Amino acid sequence: DFQMTQSPSTLSASVGDRVTITCRASQGISDWLAWYQQKPGKAPKLLIYKASTLESGVPSRFSGSGSETEFTLTISSLQPDDFATYYCQQYLTFGQGTKVEIK
């Protein structure tokens, strides 16, 4: 079965930190990858699609990279509004999520 493995599951960081989240696919998927941010009790928000294309209105501190089996979401300087859970998604599969907590 195809799987997306996201790491870490939890990340503790401070405002201003550079944060990186990784998603690995069990087989090559070209650049068919999206990243979402979800806050408690809210619907997910699309941040990035096609591995590195920033969705309209998303701050430029968010960036995505990678191809085939390894992908990263980077937040260049963590802001208070960024503490949330992040998910990667390929086709019809989501990763398990990464919760970004205040250190």
Place this chain on the structure above:
Amino acid sequence: QITLKESGPTLVKPTQTLTLTCTFSGFSLSTSGVAVGWIRQPPGKALEWLALIFWDDDKRYSPSRGAGLTITKDTSKNQVVLTMTNVDPVDTATYYCAHMKPSSWYGMDVWGQGTTVIVSS
């Protein structure tokens, strides 16, 4: 402005059939490249894809929960309906519908607020 809203029963008994409706506005599901999908999230758990329907009526189902799922669209009513047969308590979750814009590589850019479904006798 694109909006989507989910509706359906809050409480369903095990083995029953669950029917959820996504009513949307601000786009047409007959426009090339557009799709609407259903995603769910059990309490405290990760997102899980269920089904996706394209403008041309092509459909995709999750391999993990595909059995018993049917997705349909009514373009004239701007609605997408998901039916799930033989529900189980593990199907308790918040169910979201979401819009996929053309050329977004399955990225879902607008989501509904979600509807909570509890499966219990």
